Amino acid sequence: MNKRARVRAPELVGEGGWLNTGGERLSLGELRGKVVVLDFWTFCCINCLHVIDELRELEERHHDTTVVIGVHSPKFVHEAEHGAVVDAVERYGVAHPVLDDPRLETWKQYAVRAWPTLVVIDPEGYVVAQHAGEGHVHAMEKLITELEAEHEAKGTLRRGESPWEPPEPTATDLRFPGKVLALPEGGYLVSDTTRHQLVQLAADGETAVRRIGSGERGLVDGAPEQARFSEPQGLLLLPDDEGGAGSVVLVADTVNHALRRLDLATGEVTTVAGTGAQWMQGGPTDGPAREIALSSPWDLAWFDGRVWIAMAGVHQLWTYDPREGTVRVAAGTTNEGLVDGPAAEAWFAQPSGLAAAPDGERLWVADSETSALRCIERAPEGGHAVRTVVGTGLFDFGHRDGAAEQALLQHPLGVAALPDGSVVVCDTYNHALRRYDPATDEIGTAATDLREPSGAVPAPEGGGEVVVVESARHRLTRLRLPERAAQVEAAAHRTRREATEVAPGALTLDVVFQAPPGQKLDTRYGPSTRLVVSATPPGLLADGAGAGTDLRREVRLAGEAGTEGVLHVSAMAASCDEEGEYPACHVHQQDWGVPVRLAAGAPARLPLVLAGLDEESAQG
Incomplete structure (x- = not known):
C-alpha cells in the first residue's frame, strides 16, 4: 500500500443529501484534522453489510479521531429512492453519517468500480488508501493507528466526537421484520430483524403473544429474556421423528453467522451451528456444525432429508444435518453470478429465500442479486442440479410478466411454495408478489403496492391466501391470491452505472x-x-x-x-x-x-x- 501518494480527496456531493447528521450537510473541509473513511455501499449487497459490521468496533476504538461516512451508491432502481435509503440506514443499524448519492456523483469522482469500496483520507485531506471488498479491517486498524501518531506529531490531528446523530426511534410492534413461520398450534413466528428478536403473534397476525430475545445485539444462549440474536432472518420448523411438525424451530441468525435452536415449549435458545465468526475463503466447509464458520445464513428449508441453508454471504447453499450435527456445502462455488448445472459447479448471487415444493421434488431459491427464481432438483445421474426459471444475470432486472424465459424480477428476497405446485415470489424491490406456474412456465403479478415484501407463507387455513412480510411497513399482510395473475406493464432496467x-x-x-x-x-x-x-x-x-x-x-x-x-x-x-x-x-x-x-x-x-x-x- 502506497500511503504516501498525494491525491487530494474530491468533495462529497450527492443529490439525496445527508442522513444521520441531524439535517446538517458535511464537507471534507469541515472534517479536516480527522481521519475520514468513506464506505461506498449499496443496501442490496451482502458484502457491503459485512463491511458495516466489520467497521463497528473500529469506529468505537477510534471514535475521537476517525469519521466513517457511508456513501450510498445504488445498484437497483429501488435503491435510488431516498426513502428506501432512510429505511436501510435504520434497518442495518448504520451508526455514522451517510451521504445519499443516487446519481453516483461521488462514486465517479473517486473512480470506484465495486461495492463495497473503502477509501481512507488523512487529516490533511489526501487519499492514502483504497480497499475493494471485505475483510480489510486489520489493515484499516493499523493504517489509522499510524495516521493518528503521524498527525498527532505534526499537529494536524483534531480530536473530537463524530458528527453522527441517530434518528428518533419509531414505536411499532415489529421493526423491519424479515421472515415468517406458521406455527402448528396456530399463530405465527416472525424474525423481528432490526430489534434482534423473534416475536410470536396470535392468529390475527398482529397481537404479540411473546418475545424471544433481549432485544440487544449479541450471541447469547438461554431463556427467552436472556438470549441474544443479531439481525435474525430465516425460520424453519423441524419435522419430528415421524415426519410431522415438531416443536423445534431453527433460526438463521444472520449477522451472528450461526444457526440457533428455539424450543417452542420453553423458549430456550441454543446455538447448533456456526462459531460466531464469519467464514472466509480457505476455511473448512464440511464437519461438526459448531466447529465450522458460516457466512450470513439468510433462510432455511427442509429438503431431501436435511436442512438447506441459503448462505447469502458466500453465494452458496449449505446443508445442516440435525441428527449428526454436521454442516457441508451443497451447491455453489462462492463465485457470484448465474450459472446452472451440477450443484457443485453452479454459481449463485446472494441466495436469500428458500421453499421446498410440497411434493418434495424441488427446492425453490430466490437468488436476489441476479433477480432470479431458481430451483434445486435431483439430477438423473445422482446428486442435485441447479436450474434458472426466471432471471438473466447480475445486471438485468425489472418487472415483466409472461413467459418465464423473458420475465424480469427486481431483487427478490423470499419464496413460498403453494399446495397446487405453483410458487409465489416476494419481488422485494418491485414491491410486488409474483406467482410462477410450472405447468404453464409463466409468471404473473398477484399483488402490488406492498412495501419491500421479504417473506411469505401459505395461510394455515388454506383458501388461496398467503401471509406476507411487508418489511418496510413493519407488519404482516394477509392476501387472497387471484385465480389468474395480472400482467402489469413491462419495465426493464440495467444497473445504474x-x-x-x-x-x-x-x-x-x-x-x-x-x-x-x-x-x-x-x-x-x-x-x-x-x-x-x-x-x-x-x-x-x-x-x-x-x-x-x-x-x-x-x-x-x-x-x-x-x-x-x-x-x-x-x-x-x-x-x-x-x-x-x-x-x-x-x-x-x-x-x-x-x-x-x-x-x-x-x-x-x-x-x-x-x-x-x-x-x-x-x-x-
Whole structure:
C-alpha cells in the first residue's frame, strides 16, 4: 500500500443529501484534522453489510479521531429512492453519517468500480488508501493507528466526537421484520430483524403473544429474556421423528453467522451451528456444525432429508444435518453470478429465500442479486442440479410478466411454495408478489403496492391466501391470491452505472494489490493470488477468459467501437502478518462487474484496486 501518494480527496456531493447528521450537510473541509473513511455501499449487497459490521468496533476504538461516512451508491432502481435509503440506514443499524448519492456523483469522482469500496483520507485531506471488498479491517486498524501518531506529531490531528446523530426511534410492534413461520398450534413466528428478536403473534397476525430475545445485539444462549440474536432472518420448523411438525424451530441468525435452536415449549435458545465468526475463503466447509464458520445464513428449508441453508454471504447453499450435527456445502462455488448445472459447479448471487415444493421434488431459491427464481432438483445421474426459471444475470432486472424465459424480477428476497405446485415470489424491490406456474412456465403479478415484501407463507387455513412480510411497513399482510395473475406493464432496467470506455482489441486487466503494512503475500502453500475473468456476452472476450494466478492479465476484446458488455473479474489475494510466532492470515477477495464500451483512443489498461492505491484510478 502506497500511503504516501498525494491525491487530494474530491468533495462529497450527492443529490439525496445527508442522513444521520441531524439535517446538517458535511464537507471534507469541515472534517479536516480527522481521519475520514468513506464506505461506498449499496443496501442490496451482502458484502457491503459485512463491511458495516466489520467497521463497528473500529469506529468505537477510534471514535475521537476517525469519521466513517457511508456513501450510498445504488445498484437497483429501488435503491435510488431516498426513502428506501432512510429505511436501510435504520434497518442495518448504520451508526455514522451517510451521504445519499443516487446519481453516483461521488462514486465517479473517486473512480470506484465495486461495492463495497473503502477509501481512507488523512487529516490533511489526501487519499492514502483504497480497499475493494471485505475483510480489510486489520489493515484499516493499523493504517489509522499510524495516521493518528503521524498527525498527532505534526499537529494536524483534531480530536473530537463524530458528527453522527441517530434518528428518533419509531414505536411499532415489529421493526423491519424479515421472515415468517406458521406455527402448528396456530399463530405465527416472525424474525423481528432490526430489534434482534423473534416475536410470536396470535392468529390475527398482529397481537404479540411473546418475545424471544433481549432485544440487544449479541450471541447469547438461554431463556427467552436472556438470549441474544443479531439481525435474525430465516425460520424453519423441524419435522419430528415421524415426519410431522415438531416443536423445534431453527433460526438463521444472520449477522451472528450461526444457526440457533428455539424450543417452542420453553423458549430456550441454543446455538447448533456456526462459531460466531464469519467464514472466509480457505476455511473448512464440511464437519461438526459448531466447529465450522458460516457466512450470513439468510433462510432455511427442509429438503431431501436435511436442512438447506441459503448462505447469502458466500453465494452458496449449505446443508445442516440435525441428527449428526454436521454442516457441508451443497451447491455453489462462492463465485457470484448465474450459472446452472451440477450443484457443485453452479454459481449463485446472494441466495436469500428458500421453499421446498410440497411434493418434495424441488427446492425453490430466490437468488436476489441476479433477480432470479431458481430451483434445486435431483439430477438423473445422482446428486442435485441447479436450474434458472426466471432471471438473466447480475445486471438485468425489472418487472415483466409472461413467459418465464423473458420475465424480469427486481431483487427478490423470499419464496413460498403453494399446495397446487405453483410458487409465489416476494419481488422485494418491485414491491410486488409474483406467482410462477410450472405447468404453464409463466409468471404473473398477484399483488402490488406492498412495501419491500421479504417473506411469505401459505395461510394455515388454506383458501388461496398467503401471509406476507411487508418489511418496510413493519407488519404482516394477509392476501387472497387471484385465480389468474395480472400482467402489469413491462419495465426493464440495467444497473445504474455508466460504462467505462476501453480500447478495442488488446486490454490489460490490472488488479492492484499491495499487502497492507505489516503483512506480506502468503506463498507457503503455492501461489497467493487468483484471478477469474469472464464476460457478458461471452463473445466480448476473444481471448483471456478463465482462471489463473497472476493479478495482471492481457485479454482481447472482440467488437468494433460502440460495442458494449460487462467484464466479470474475481480476484483473491492471501497475506499473512510479517511478525509473530503464529502469524495471522488474511484473505482479500472481490468480484467486479464492470460495464465497458469499446471506443477508439480509449485506455488499453483497466485498473481495479483490490487493496492499495492506484493513482490513475484515484484521480478518476
